[in-house]
Amino acid sequence: MIFDPSKPPLTDSAGLLKSIPVEAEPEIWKRATKVFSSGLCDLQVNGFAGVDYNDPTLMPEEFEKSLFTMLSTGVTTCLPTVITGSEDWQIQCFHALEEGRNSSKLAQTMIPGYHLEGPFLNPEEGFCGCHPSKWMRPATWDHFERLQEAAGGRIKLITVAPEIKGVLDLIPKLVEKGIAVAIGHCNPDHDTLLRAADAGVTLSTHLGNGIAQILPKKDNPILGQLAEDRFSASFIADGVHQQPHVLRVYLRAKQSSRTILVTDGTSCSAALPGRYSLGQVDIEHQQEDIVYIPGTKMLAGSAATLSKCVANVVDWYGVPFDEVIRWASEQPRRLIGLPESLLIGSSQSKVTWEMGLQKPIVEKVHLGNWKLENI
Ligand SMILES: [Zn+2]
Numbered sequence: 001m002i003f004d005p006s007k008p009p010l011t012d013s014a015g016l017l018k019s020i021p022v023e024a025e026p027e028i029w030k031r032a033t034k035v036f037s038s039g040l041c042d043l044q045v046n047g048f049a050g051v052d053y054n055d056p057t058l059m060p061e062e063f064e065k066s067l068f069t070m071l072s073t074g075v076t077t078c079l080p081t082v083i084t085g086s087e088d089w090q091i092q093c094f095h096a097l098e099e100g101r102n103s104s105k106l107a108q109t110m111i112p113g114y115h116l117e118g119p120f121l122n123p124e125e126g127f128c129g130c131h132p133s134k135w136m137r138p139a140t141w142d143h144f145e146r147l148q149e150a151a152g153g154r155i156k157l158i159t160v161a162p163e164i165k166g167v168l169d170l171i172p173k174l175v176e177k178g179i180a181v182a183i184g185h186c187n188p189d190h191d192t193l194l195r196a197a198d199a200g201v202t203l204s205t206h207l208g209n210g211i212a213q214i215l216p217k218k219d220n221p222i223l224g225q226l227a228e229d230r231f232s233a234s235f236i237a238d239g240v241h242q243q244p245h246v247l248r249v250y251l252r253a254k255q256s257s258r259t260i261l262v263t264d265g266t267s268c269s270a271a272l273p274g275r276y277s278l279g280q281v282d283i284e285h286q287q288e289d290i291v292y293i294p295g296t297k298m299l300a301g302s303a304a305t306l307s308k309c310v311a312n313v314v315d316w317y318g319v320p321f322d323e324v325i326r327w328a329s330e331q332p333r334r335l336i337g338l339p340e341s342l343l344i345g346s347s348q349s350k351v352t353w354e355m356g357l358q359k360p361i362v363e364k365v366h367l368g369n370w371k372l373e374n375i
Contacts, residue, residue: 033356037325039076039349039367040306041332043157043234043260044115044205046081046278047267047301053080054279056092063100067110069270072372073305074362076349077333078110079157081264084118084131085279087143093279094150101152109368112338113156116147117205120170121185122161126212129185130281130293130300139166141173155179156336159205161186162196175200180336182234183225185210190224197230203335206264207233208250209241209299226253232335234262237312238304240290244316251317260335261309261328266291266301307351311359321353321360 047053051066070078082093097114101107123133137143139160148155158174159182160167174181183196184205204225211221225231233254235247241264242250251259263269267276268285275294276283278301284294289303306328313324333339352364365372 033354034363035321035353035355035360037074037322037351037353038329039351039365040074040310040325040328041077041338042070042075042263042265042306042328043079043332043336044081044117044262045070045075045078045265045269046083047276048265048269050267050271050276052267052277052279053097054082054085054093055277056089056096058093058096058100060100060103063097064104064106067104067106068372070305071106071110071365071367071370072362072374073270074307074310074351074353074365075305076110076351076365076367077112077338079113079115079336080111081115081117083279084121084128084133084135086135087119087146089135089280090116090119090147091150094147094152098150098152098154106370111154113154113336114151115157115159116151116155117159117184119143120158120160120164120167122164122187124187124212127161127185127187127210129210130278130283130298131185132280136164138164139170141170144170144174157182157203159184161188162199162201163188163192168192168195168199171196171199171201178337183231187212187221188224190219193221193224193228197228202230202232203260204231204233206236206241206262207254208246209236209264226250229258232258232260232331234260234332236264236302236304237261237309238263238289238302239312240288241299241302244312248317256319256323256326257331259327260332261306261313261324262332263304263306263309264301265304265306268301268303269305271303307360307362311361315359321355 048066049069051062119135119137120139121136123136157180171181181201182203182205268291273285283300291300291303293300310324350366353360354363
């Protein structure tokens with residue numbers, strides 16, 4: 001075990017009843033060949049199955065097709081994520097996503113809202129990651145409101161850099177509106193980090209990524225965020241964004257109750273190797289599910305599926321399956337204020353996992369009337 005094994009309470013602070021995330025006691029599922037869980041929830045997905053969600057020309061049919069493929073991997077809830085771009089471009093991306101959502105029952109069921117990652121981020125090299133830094137801006141409420149309006153009021157999660165002008169003032173207003181606030185692509189000093197926590201930040205976005213290669217050893221934004229218990233942290237457990245032995249250290253610091261798995265998936269996810277796009281950025285899906293900016297070793301999101309990340313963590317560390325399911329299902333839902341499970345008892349969402357193999361794999365997915373089976 002790499003964690004304090006104490007489990008979270010049966011109800012959260014809002015009194016929401018937790019359902020059973022895995023439909024069996026650990027002693028039973030350890031011997032079982034099939035296990036049921038509630039559907040997975042991915043808080044950060046920029047595209048899927050060859051379809052880029054950061055594309056103003058996104059077609060509703062293509063969008064729905066990509067969601068069907070995502071559903072087949074066990075994800076029943078996701079936040080399509082729009083990265084940094086000009087205001088005009090981000091508005092067009094949200095319009096295209098809204099058009100896709102409004103024309104698809106599946107999209108309306110799977111998508112409770114969006115994740116806005118930028119433009120209120122740190123433009124310095126190393127911290128901006130693959131985002132186009134020329135569009136990063138100081139934060140204003142008016143700017144956010146224009147984006148929120150384009151998103152139909154559905155921005156549920158925003159990633160900001162607290163050291164950027166205007167951000168510390170923006171955070172409490174966002175929290176008041178029920179929007180979860182994360183920090184990422186940032187380089188705050190410790191005092192600014194604490195002020196962000198006081199203002200209501202609850203998440204570190206893909207902690208350990210979107211940050212400079214070389215950092216001061218005595219204190220730096222990674223250590224500061226690992227030490228701050230008011231922040232949960234999301235991780236991309238694909239073995240590339242952090243090597244397994246490094247992720248083990250992060251998980252020990254955040255403990256089970258503050259760990260969330262995301263994919264930061266792109267159009268490369270569940271797609272063949274080749275050239276794709278992430279908004280205005282060209283990306284290349286190489287073998288072994290790695291996504292780079294072509295000609296560089298700079299990561300640009302992932303090609304991992306959330307079910308693969310779940311399986312990786314079970315495989316690498318022997319963390320109990322039901323515990324990892326919480327990281328990819330209940331805990332991300334709780335962070336954005338959704339019921340923690342999609343009512344497994346009434347079969348609103350159910351994932352059947354085949355456990356008899358080396359790693360758990362998704363065999364069947366039920367979401368409402370949709371039933372998919374992976375052959
Ligand atoms: Zn990012």
